[in-house]
Amino acid sequence: MTSASMARKYKARQVQVGQRSTTSAMIASLAAEGYDTVQAPFGHALVELARRDERVLGLTADLGKYTDLHVFAEAMPDRFYQMGMAEAVLMSAAAGLAREGFMPFATTYAVFAARRAYDFIAMAIAEENLPVRIVCALPGLTTGYGPSHQATEDLAIFRGLPNLTIVDPCDAVDIAQMVPAIAAHDGPVYCRLLRGRVPVVLTRHKPDYRFELGKAQLIREGRDVLVIATGLMTMRALDAAEALAKDGIDVAVLHVPTIKPLDRATITEEAGKAGRLVVTAENHTVVGGLGEAVATTLLTAGVTPAFRMIGLPDAFLEAGALPTLHDMYGISTDRVAARIRSWL
Amino acid sequence: MTEGPRARARSNVSLEQRAWNIRRKALLMGEVQGQGYIGQALGIADVLAAAYFHALDYRADDPEWEGRDRFLLSVGHYAIALYATLMEAGILPEEELATYGMDDSRMPMSGMASYTPGMEITGGSLGQGLGIALGMAMGLRRKGAGAFVYNLMSDGELGEGSTWEAAMVAAHHGLGNLICLVDFNNQQADGRSTAMLSAEPLEAKWRAFGWHCQRVDGNDLKAVVAAFDAARAVAGPVPRVIVFDTRMCKGVPFLEQREIAHFVRVEPEEWGKALGVLEEGRPQ
Numbered sequence: 001m002t003s004a005s006m007a008r009k010y011k012a013r014q015v016q017v018g019q020r021s022t023t024s025a026m027i028a029s030l031a032a033e034g035y036d037t038v039q040a041p042f043g044h045a046l047v048e049l050a051r052r053d054e055r056v057l058g059l060t061a062d063l064g065k066y067t068d069l070h071v072f073a074e075a076m077p078d079r080f081y082q083m084g085m086a087e088a089v090l091m092s093a094a095a096g097l098a099r100e101g102f103m104p105f106a107t108t109y110a111v112f113a114a115r116r117a118y119d120f121i122a123m124a125i126a127e128e129n130l131p132v133r134i135v136c137a138l139p140g141l142t143t144g145y146g147p148s149h150q151a152t153e154d155l156a157i158f159r160g161l162p163n164l165t166i167v168d169p170c171d172a173v174d175i176a177q178m179v180p181a182i183a184a185h186d187g188p189v190y191c192r193l194l195r196g197r198v199p200v201v202l203t204r205h206k207p208d209y210r211f212e213l214g215k216a217q218l219i220r221e222g223r224d225v226l227v228i229a230t231g232l233m234t235m236r237a238l239d240a241a242e243a244l245a246k247d248g249i250d251v252a253v254l255h256v257p258t259i260k261p262l263d264r265a266t267i268t269e270e271a272g273k274a275g276r277l278v279v280t281a282e283n284h285t286v287v288g289g290l291g292e293a294v295a296t297t298l299l300t301a302g303v304t305p306a307f308r309m310i311g312l313p314d315a316f317l318e319a320g321a322l323p324t325l326h327d328m329y330g331i332s333t334d335r336v337a338a339r340i341r342s343w344l
Numbered sequence: 345m346t347e348g349p350r351a352r353a354r355s356n357v358s359l360e361q362r363a364w365n366i367r368r369k370a371l372l373m374g375e376v377q378g379q380g381y382i383g384q385a386l387g388i389a390d391v392l393a394a395a396y397f398h399a400l401d402y403r404a405d406d407p408e409w410e411g412r413d414r415f416l417l418s419v420g421h422y423a424i425a426l427y428a429t430l431m432e433a434g435i436l437p438e439e440e441l442a443t444y445g446m447d448d449s450r451m452p453m454s455g456m457a458s459y460t461p462g463m464e465i466t467g468g469s470l471g472q473g474l475g476i477a478l479g480m481a482m483g484l485r486r487k488g489a490g491a492f493v494y495n496l497m498s499d500g501e502l503g504e505g506s507t508w509e510a511a512m513v514a515a516h517h518g519l520g521n522l523i524c525l526v527d528f529n530n531q532q533a534d535g536r537s538t539a540m541l542s543a544e545p546l547e548a549k550w551r552a553f554g555w556h557c558q559r560v561d562g563n564d565l566k567a568v569v570a571a572f573d574a575a576r577a578v579a580g581p582v583p584r585v586i587v588f589d590t591r592m593c594k595g596v597p598f599l600e601q602r603e604i605a606h607f608v609r610v611e612p613e614e615w616g617k618a619l620g621v622l623e624e625g626r627p628q
Contacts, residue, residue: 096479
């Protein structure tokens with residue numbers, strides 16, 4: 001029996017056979033043109049940390065090569081655990097190791113941590129406030145593989161989890177510096193990870209930038225618009241700001257790498273400066289991420305500027321080439337600039 | 345006081361008496377609240393007596409002593425049984441018995457690590473204990489410690505995929521310091537475990553997963569003790585499991601004969617009756 005509502009609806013093929021186009025292969029780098037890149041900043045920073053701190057261990061669920069943990073595994077094979085394709089026990093075992101005094105860094109993809117292993121993170125790690133660091137590649141829309149790999153709602157899922165600190169780094173600078181910073185934090189941490197060739201963004205725009213856990217930092221001043229951004233969208237916001245400057249639009253960018261606990265004081269202070277449109281920008285669904293967190297913060301503080309959100313739609317996203325998808329869903333530099341322009 | 349297992353072995357209190365004391369304390373706690381997972385507590389009392397008064401090394405006055413064997417209660421609702429055991433072992437003061445399950449008590453209905461000395465983990469989200477146990481076993485091995493990690497789980501937890509993920513990983517990593525205890529009372533929330541989702545043939549499953557497996561009558565103290573001894577004595581880096589077939593409500597015949605359920609209902613006047621029946625069976 002096939003009712004109308006049960007009938008499968010396939011995506012219409014629009015590409016011509018033989019047509020040469022962009023591919024859906026995973027791209028090596030998210031770097032926009034003009035940025036230097038660093039290879040595997042997480043893996044190298046973890047090796048450096050582990051040389052100083054013998055408690056540090058690395059665990060993965062068959063994604064060492066794809067979370068840059070292979071760098072650590074090669075440098076310190078006796079401190080690396082391959083758990084196989086078993087995310088539940090990856091998290092449970094990390095909890096057990098933390099109970100015995102170690103500091104495990106557990107890596108997988110963000111979809112698997114947030115969706116498959118959530119209960120294990122909640123009960124074995126977060127409820128016990130154990131120093132486990134969960135570091136996850138493919139946050140938000142950073143792969144063209146479709147919803148099975150696109151963690152568009154991981155921040156929404158994890159924001160509700162008590163005790164958990166959440167970090168969404170922008171670039172290689174953030175990643176390299178967040179590793180020792182989260183190691184020094186007493187409690188569980190979830191980090192979104194950019195892997196492979198990762199751009200160097202923040203120090204190009206603000207040479208004295210240093211990552212500080214729990215702190216939002218103004219990277220760029222501007223009179224007309226304040227973009228409050230996290231993760232790779234801070235890079236997009238900075239690039240869009242340069243483009244908009246050519247049109248005489250002056251855009252400030254506040255980088256918020258720590259999603260939880262949120263730096264409410266800095267956000268409220270910056271958003272409270274009169275006369276600027278406030279725009280949030282996140283590589284995440286507009287449901288339950290940075291935008292809603294900022295909106296709640298501002299409304300609670302009685303700060304009510306004109307307010308817009310840039311983020312992914314509340315939808316399962318398409319497969320395809322990443323640049324195509326970033327344009328399609330409004331998180332490419334051009335689209336960010338165009339949308340800000342349209343709101344002025 | 346730093347008694348180890350040998351000191352306890354010299355104690356003139358028999359394991360039968362320890363198991364009886366655990367049952368009595370569990371019934372007294374059930375009476376406090378008028379409820380509790382008493383069926384499971386009475387069923388597992390012999391295993392807990394053998395664990396805490398024969399197999400495990402610990403210091404009653406220092407429940408976090410680094411050299412202790414770890415005992416994880418994956419099946420969190422068995423907390424009433426473990427509280428009774430921890431009191432019997434002197435890890436929890438006996439006078440707290442009267443606070444079981446009350447607001448601000450250190451003994452919540454489901455076991456929580458942050459509430460109770462001697463409660464290693466927060467169990468209750470079933471299927472999590474074994475994975476945590478294997479992480480602890482890895483950690484102990486890294487530290488060169490000789491302690492064992494015991495994980496007590498229910499037969500219902502055999503339905504959780506995470507149990508078998510952990511079983512594979514433990515065998516792959518050769519965790520010979522990990523001992524899993526399965527309470528096979530053939531009862532889970534909705535009915536007979538074998539009727540809900542059968543784990544049989546269970547011994548063959550564990551062996552196929554690379555574990556040393558024994559299956560014994562969990563209410564036969566001699567068999568239970570022998571199984572603990574054999575599990576600890578296995579040569580080689582192989583994780584070990586003991587499946588204990590137990591009888592719910594063991595030791596209180598009128599409850600044993602009641603239609604057995606996950607949550608055995610005991611009427612207010614029956615707690616005293618149950619304690620009386622237990623008293624008649626006090627070991628000589």
